[in-house]
Amino acid sequence: MPGLEGRSGRRSGGGRRRGAKTTILDRQRPFGRIVNTFPPLNPMSPDQLGKVHDISMRILEEIGIEVMSEAARRHLKAAGAETDDASGIVRMDRVLVEELAAHAPERFTLTPWNPEKAVDIGGNVINFGMVSGPPNVHDAVRGRRPGNFADYQELMKLAQSFNVITMFGNQTLAPIDLPANTRHLDTYLANLTLTDKMFCGMSIGSGRVRDLMEMQAIARGLTVEDLAASPSAITNINVNSPRKLDKEMSDAATALAEMGQAVIVTPFTLMGAMTPVTLPAALAQQNAEALLTIALIQAVRPGAPVVYGCFTSNVDMRTGAPAFGTPENAWANLAGGQLARRYGLPYRTSSCNASNVADAQAVYETEMALWGAVMGHGNMIYHAAGWLEGGLVASYEKLVIDVEILQNMAAFLEPVDFSDAEFALDAIRETAPGGHFFAAAHTMDRFKTAFYEPLVSDWQNHENWELAGGRDASSRATEIWQQVLERYEPPPLDPGRREALEAYVARRKAEIGSGEP
C-alpha cells in the first residue's frame, strides 16, 4: 500500500520508502498496538467503588432486570437466577453474578483475515474505533445527506487508511438506501474487501451475527468452528436502560457466545433520562445492567470473551437533548474503567460530542471524553473518529480532525527514552549561553523523528498562513480526506476468498428475501 509504510514522529524510527512520492500518510504512525504507559486514574475511593458495587447488586437482587427473551431467561434460571415469565423480570444473587462474571477472560485477541491487524482487547492496550451507526453523513464539499452505501464505502476506505484507527464499530454509517434486512451483508462484504481490520457486526437478532461469523471464517479460510479458538466476530449490544434487555440484543449476544465469539455489553445510560441524574446512581444502574448481561453470556458459554461497556453521559435537562464530552461524561468514562477492573473485564468506552459542526465545541467535548476514556484505561474507545451531532451524522472533516487528535494522544502515550545519550550533556556543554541547538550534532542525528509531526495542524506564522489561503483546520481536513481517498488501494484479500464471500452474500440475500435474516 503506497503511502502507508512510512513513519516518523516522536521517539520512533524513521524511514520513508525511498523514491516513493511522499503523501500526507507517509507521516502517520504505523499500525500497531497502542499501549497506555500511564497507570489508570481511579476517580472513586475504594469505599465509593464498594458502594457502587453494593447498590448495583441490590438492584439485581431486589429489583431485577426485565429480560425479554424466554431463551435468555431459561439460561439464567438454569444458572441459578430467579426468573418470572409473566413480567420477564430476572433477579440474581450477588454471589452468582460474580461467579459467572469471573469466567470471562481479562484479555483476548480478535483476529481479522489479515493477522497483522489482530487487536488485543484488555490490559493497557487501547483501540480507537470509528463512529458507529449515524443515519446521516456530511462533508464540506457535498453537504449533509442521508446515509448511503457509496459514502459508507468511502468512509471505510478512509478508516482503512489511517493507522491510528485499529477497529470499527458496527456500520460507520447506516446505508439506508439498502434493504434493512440484508444491508448487514453488504456492509460486512465492504468491510472485508475494502479493509483488513477488525469490525463489529450488527447486533439485531442472531441471524446477522451468524452471517458475521460465516463471513469472517470464509475471509480467514477457516470454518466457523475454528473461530472458537481464535475469535474474529464481535458485536456491541446495548441494554435498553433502565433495566430492560431486548430480545434482539440477547439473541445476538448468545449466538456469538455459543461459538466463543466476543460481545461488548453497553448499557445505554444517559443520566436524567435513562438513569437518575446523579453519577453514583447511573454507575450503579449501569453496573447492574452490564453484569447481568455478562452473567447471561457466561451462563451460555463460560469463558466467552466479553467487554464491559460504559456509555454514561447526561442529557440537557432543559430540553432532554443528549450531551457528550461533558464533565460528567468524562468522569463516568474514568469510573467505568474502575468498575471494569473491579471485575477483571476489558473496558469499552467512547469519545463523543454533541456539536453540529466540526468546530471548537466538537473538539473540546471530544477531548474531555477522550481524556476520560484514555486515563480510565479504555481498551476499546468507540466513536473516536467521525462522530458529530450527538451521533446523528458521520462527518468526513471530523474524522480527519479526530485522527489528528488520536495520533497526538498515541504519541503522548509512547514511552520516553531516558538513556544517557538522550540527556545530550555534550550538546548543552557546547552550546553557548543564549545560543541555539539547531546545528548541534545531537540535534542533527535526531531532528527528523524527534517530535510528533502533525497531520492537520498548521504552525506557520500569521502572514504565511494568510498567504497560503488562511484556512482553518476543518478546511485543511477536507483536502486531506480528498487526498487520502485518491491514494487509497484495497488490501490484498485472496481472490478465491473474495469470490466465496460474494457467493455467500448472494445466497443469503436469496434466502432472506423480504424476511428477517
Place this chain on the structure above:
Amino acid sequence: MPGLEGRSGRRSGGGRRRGAKTTILDRQRPFGRIVNTFPPLNPMSPDQLGKVHDISMRILEEIGIEVMSEAARRHLKAAGAETDDASGIVRMDRVLVEELAAHAPERFTLTPWNPEKAVDIGGNVINFGMVSGPPNVHDAVRGRRPGNFADYQELMKLAQSFNVITMFGNQTLAPIDLPANTRHLDTYLANLTLTDKMFCGMSIGSGRVRDLMEMQAIARGLTVEDLAASPSAITNINVNSPRKLDKEMSDAATALAEMGQAVIVTPFTLMGAMTPVTLPAALAQQNAEALLTIALIQAVRPGAPVVYGCFTSNVDMRTGAPAFGTPENAWANLAGGQLARRYGLPYRTSSCNASNVADAQAVYETEMALWGAVMGHGNMIYHAAGWLEGGLVASYEKLVIDVEILQNMAAFLEPVDFSDAEFALDAIRETAPGGHFFAAAHTMDRFKTAFYEPLVSDWQNHENWELAGGRDASSRATEIWQQVLERYEPPPLDPGRREALEAYVARRKAEIGSGEP
C-alpha cells in the same frame, strides 16, 4: 455586580438572584478555589526523575549558567557559588542549590485589594490565568490589529467577569500605543481599577516591580513594608535559555524578593531551538536554569515565595516555528510538576496552542496542554484564556471558548457526592424497565443543578440549530463577549485609594520622563 452572583452547574448550590434579569454569566461557577481532586500524574519513574536531577546538577556544577547581573553574581558568590566575572558564568554545587531552594515555601497566598479574590499558590490548588504578552489582538468583529490600550481595558473587563479566571499574567495584551517606559503604570492602574483579582507585574528591571509593589500597597491601604507579611506582588521572569539569566530579569526578581514578594521562574525552553531535541535533556536544562535562579532568590531573602515554571514545548524542526499543545508539550507539563514537587515548590505551567484561528486545532492543542498541566498539578496555569497564534495575538473569541474549556475542567475536578441519597435506589425501583427518570422525585429535586451548564456549547438538534442561525462555537463566542462587555461593572475600589493610585501614576510618569523607570 449584576450577573455575577448566580451559579448553577453540577454538584453545586443553585440560586440566581430573584427578580434579576438572567444573563449568560448567571450560569457561571462562583469565584473560588479550584482544587484538583485527582492525584498528580507522574510520567517519570523515580529512577528517571533522579537522572534528570543528577544531570541538571551536573549542568550547574560542571557547565554553569551565565548570570549577567554583577549584583546577582555577588549574591550567589556570597552564598557559596563559584562565579567568574569575565564570562559571567556561575557554577554551583548541588548541595548548595538544594539547601537554598529548600528555604522556599511550599505554598503561599497572594492577596489583591479585594481579599475575597486572594489566591493560594501551591498544594492541589489550580489557578487559571489569562494570556500574557501578545503584541496583537483579534476579534471577529474588528479583525486583527496591533495591541492597544483600549482593547487592553476591554480584555481586562472580560477577564474580571469570568470567575474561572483567578489571576492574570503580565499584560494580557501589549498596549504598544502607550510609551514603553511608562505603560506598566497604565496597565497596573487599569488592572487595579477594572478588576479586583491578582495580576503579575512587568519583569523588565527593578523599577517596574517597585511600582507594582507601591501600587498594590496603595490599593490595599498598606505600606510596601506591610506586604512582606501578605504578598500582593508577583512577576514571572524567563531564563534566556540556554543558560543565560539576563540582568533585567534578575533585577526584577531580586527587587521583589527583597520585599518578600513572589517570583515565578520560567526557563524559555523550546526543544530543538533553546534546548536539545530530547525531553530528558530539555527537562534537565530547564531544571538547572530554574533552580539556579530560585537559589539566587533564596540567597537574597531566604523564604521569599517562588514558583517553579515550565514552558517546555518543541519547535517545528522544518521551519523553527514554535509549537504548543503537542504531545511533547503535554508530557513536559506533567514532568515539570513532578520536578517542582521533587523540590517542594509550587508549579507554574501553561496551556497554549499554535493555531492562527480559534478553530479545531486551537482547541485540540489547548486541551492537550491543559490536561498535561492539570494532571501535572499546575498551581498556576498561564495563558489559559485568549492565547492564539503561538502567543502573538490575544483573541476575544478564543478567550470565551477557553473560559468554557476551563469551566468544564473545573466541573470535572469537583468531588462527586456518594452519599446514600445520591444512589436513588427508590427512583430506580419506581421507574419501569424501559421507562424514564424525567418525572422522578429524585430528578425533580436535583435537575436544576445536576449537571454543568455550558457557556458556549449548543446541544440543539441539527434542525433547530440551523433554524437558530447555524452558528459555530466561535460565532457564539462573539455574542458572548459582546454581552459580557455590555454588562460589565467595575469592582468597588475605594475612591480615595483610586485617587492615590492616579496621583502615584502621574507623579511617576513625570519622574520617568523619557528615561527608564
